[in-house]
Amino acid sequence: MESSVLECLGMEIIGVMSPVSICMFLVVLLVYSLSSPSTTTTIATAANLVYAENPSDTTAQKLEGAVLNAVVFVVLIALVTFLLVLLYYYNCTAFLLHYTRFSAFFVLAAMGGSILLSLLQRFSLPLDAVTSFLLLFNFSVVGVLSVFASGGLPILLRQCYTVCLGIIVAAWFTKLPEWTTWTLLVALALYDLVAVLAPGGPLKLLVELASSRDEELPALVYEARPTVNTRNHAAAVGFIVTTAGVSDSETSRIELQVVSRDNDNNNNENEINDEGERSPLVGRNEEEEGVRREIGERGIKLGLGDFVFYSVLVGRASMYDLMTVYACYLAIISGLGCTLILLSVCRKALPALPISIALGVLFYFLTRLLMEPFIVGTATNLIMF
Amino acid sequence: MEASQGNHPNPNPNPNRNNSVASSVPVWPTIDGPLGLSEEESVGYARRFYKFGFALLPLLWAVNCFYFWPALRHSHSFPRIRPYVVGSAIGFAVFATLLSSWALTFAIGGERLFGPVWDQLVMYNLADRLGLTGWS
Numbered sequence: 001m002e003s004s005v006l007e008c009l010g011m012e013i014i015g016v017m018s019p020v021s022i023c024m025f026l027v028v029l030l031v032y033s034l035s036s037p038s039t040t041t042t043i044a045t046a047a048n049l050v051y052a053e054n055p056s057d058t059t060a061q062k063l064e065g066a067v068l069n070a071v072v073f074v075v076l077i078a079l080v081t082f083l084l085v086l087l088y089y090y091n092c093t094a095f096l097l098h099y100t101r102f103s104a105f106f107v108l109a110a111m112g113g114s115i116l117l118s119l120l121q122r123f124s125l126p127l128d129a130v131t132s133f134l135l136l137f138n139f140s141v142v143g144v145l146s147v148f149a150s151g152g153l154p155i156l157l158r159q160c161y162t163v164c165l166g167i168i169v170a171a172w173f174t175k176l177p178e179w180t181t182w183t184l185l186v187a188l189a190l191y192d193l194v195a196v197l198a199p200g201g202p203l204k205l206l207v208e209l210a211s212s213r214d215e216e217l218p219a220l221v222y223e224a225r226p227t228v229n230t231r232n233h234a235a236a237v238g239f240i241v242t243t244a245g246v247s248d249s250e251t252s253r254i255e256l257q258v259v260s261r262d263n264d265n266n267n268n269e270n271e272i273n274d275e276g277e278r279s280p281l282v283g284r285n286e287e288e289e290g291v292r293r294e295i296g297e298r299g300i301k302l303g304l305g306d307f308v309f310y311s312v313l314v315g316r317a318s319m320y321d322l323m324t325v326y327a328c329y330l331a332i333i334s335g336l337g338c339t340l341i342l343l344s345v346c347r348k349a350l351p352a353l354p355i356s357i358a359l360g361v362l363f364y365f366l367t368r369l370l371m372e373p374f375i376v377g378t379a380t381n382l383i384m385f
Numbered sequence: 386m387e388a389s390q391g392n393h394p395n396p397n398p399n400p401n402r403n404n405s406v407a408s409s410v411p412v413w414p415t416i417d418g419p420l421g422l423s424e425e426e427s428v429g430y431a432r433r434f435y436k437f438g439f440a441l442l443p444l445l446w447a448v449n450c451f452y453f454w455p456a457l458r459h460s461h462s463f464p465r466i467r468p469y470v471v472g473s474a475i476g477f478a479v480f481a482t483l484l485s486s487w488a489l490t491f492a493i494g495g496e497r498l499f500g501p502v503w504d505q506l507v508m509y510n511l512a513d514r515l516g517l518t519g520w521s
Contacts, residue, residue, distance in 0.1 A: 121509040126492045131484060132508045138444035145445075152430045154452045155417050 013340055016302050017333060019159060020310055023166045024332070027311035028318045028325055030171045034118050066179040070187035077191065081202040088209060101144050104165065109140040112168045166307030173308065174315040181316050182361065188309060189357035196351040207349050306352045310336075313360045320368060323375075327367040331359035414463050416454050424463060427453060431469040438476055446477035 087096055113136050120127055143161045146153045176184070195203040310332050317324040335356030343350050415421030422430060431453055438446040450473050456463040457470045496503045504510055 117508065117512040121512065124509065126495065127488065127508045128491045128506045129508055129511050130506075131488045131491075134441065134484065138442055141442055142444045142448060146448075152422065152426075152433075153448060154415070154421075157448060157451070 013337070016340065017336060019163050020302070020307060020336065021329075021333070023163050023170070023307045024311045024314045024329060026163075026167050027170045027174070027315045030115065030167070031174055031315045031318050034115075034122055062179045063183075066183035069180050070183040073184060074187045074191045077188075078195070078202060081195065081206075085202050085205050085209065088206065104147055105140055105144045107165055107168055108143045108161075109136060111172055112136070112139065112164075115168060115171055162304060163307065166304055166311060170308045170311030170315060173312040174319070178316070178319075181312065185309060185313055185357050186361060189351075189354045192351040192353040196349060204349075302352060306356075309353060310356060310360075313357065313364070317360075317364050321372065323372055324364050324367045327363040327371075328360045331363035332356045335359040414456050414466055415452050417452075421452070424466070427456075427463070428465050428469075431456075431466050431473075435469040435473050435476075438473060443477050443480040446473035446480070449473040450477065 084096070116132070116136060119125075120132070142157075143164065146157045146161045147165070173181070192203075195201040196207075198204065313332065314325060314328050317328040335358070336352065338355050339350060339352050342355075413419060413421060414424050414427040421427075431449060434445045434449040438449070450457055450470060453463075453466055453470045456466040457474060460467075491499070491503070491506070494503075499506070
């Protein structure tokens with residue numbers, strides 16, 4: 001029994017950490033490939049409504065402006081989340097579903113298209129307009145279908161597209177200035193903590209509402225048709241919020257807050273079934289930003305916002321040095337492990353951002369301010385290495 | 386306890402699966418196995434994806450082949466699903482061949498083959514002209 005328990009737990013942990021690691025790795029690759037020190041185009045977004053950071057500003061100005069930016073952004077997210085709760089409460093699920101599909105299409109087509117064009121320019125790939133349009137169109141439409149169709153597409157495809165959405169949004173977030181990014185990450189971690197754990201928090205309300213509605217649904221379980229439950233719930237939940245910026249829509253920020261509830265109660269214990277059962281729950285990492293982690297009866301669900309902000313942190317760290325990337329990656333994975341352990345203890349929805357972001361930020365600044373001067377100094381003087 | 390129960394195989398609901406001869410015949414039409422669609426649902430989905438593929442969406446044909454791979458792989462199984470999956474495979478193969486030929490011709494031929502029009506059609510120049518390079 002003990003070995004089997006450890007085996008299942010390990011598989012669940014790997015199932016959660018693998019897509020997170022892939023997402024972070026690809027964002028770092030993107031940042032490395034496309035960022036150039038000469039480019040200082042600051043895009044106006046919801047995350048820097050108040051203050052546009054300038055390198056020539058003083059430290060006090062930067063800090064004050066960044067804090068204001070973070071506060072405004074968090075307030076915007078909180079307002080939109082409460083709006084979501086209201087819409088869900090009053091059964092506007094059709095509107096939420098269509099809006100989610102539009103947002104996913106926008107992320108894949110517009111934001112993904114921008115990244116594709118930058119990659120083509122960076123590597124001088126002579127792709128023609130017709131081919132580019134066809135590839136992007138197919139990619140976007142299949143993405144929308146796979147993320148929101150219930151049961152009609154492979155689970156692996158859904159997982160891949162979920163990670164793609166996280167990568168694209170995170171890559172855009174790395175365009176924010178440095179001080180604004182760090183302050184924003186800390187503020188979002190705190191918001192996550194409050195929204196999920198405080199009574200009356202918007203994400204806690206959302207989870208409780210979804211739970212109560214799930215219980216009302218008749219749990220018809222068929223061996224061959226576990227997707228019956230999924231189809232019922234897919235109509236009930238799933239939202240993405242766009243917090244539009246001041247500038248044109250191309251630079252709008254997509255704050256992914258996808259909620260899904262899965263009551264798959266598959267009693268089929270075949271080996272194939274066991275293997276397949278774990279992946280859809282990992283692939284359905286469509287939890288609300290705050291409702292990041294929740295143990296369904298079968299597996300762990302991780303919110304898409306977690307992917308985004310873990311990757312933003314690592315992407316920002318990669319703009320400085322690879323040492324900070326390794327430190328942040330290890331810190332985030334450790335934080336995720338801690339959250340999973342807490343999850344197994346508490347058995348309720350927990351925010352996934354606070355521990356990982358706290359450790360990531362801490363390790364970044366420790367590595368940057370203490371470790372790197374030490375190592376570089378000793379290496380230069382041939383004391384070490 | 387729950388985890389250990391998960392490792393105990395239930396009596397197999399389909400006794401034919403224990404037969405070594407019949408074990409080569411797939412039971413589920415999708416690669417997701419019991420978590421995927423049943424045969425009844427699969428027919429509708431396969432037909433829908435096959436038809437949507439004609440709307441400039443050949444990637445859906447590829448997804449169709451990938452998802453219903455058991456039906457494609459075993460020639461005698463799922464007779465109602467198979468025509469759509471085979472049609473999707475043929476359609477995707479044709480489309481991929483055509484698009485690859487065009488893209489490679491464009492990339493390798495370059496300005497020598499297409500003249501000054503090449504500079505206007507190549508995507509990074511077009512992106513510059515349309516101002517779509519806001520990200521980098």
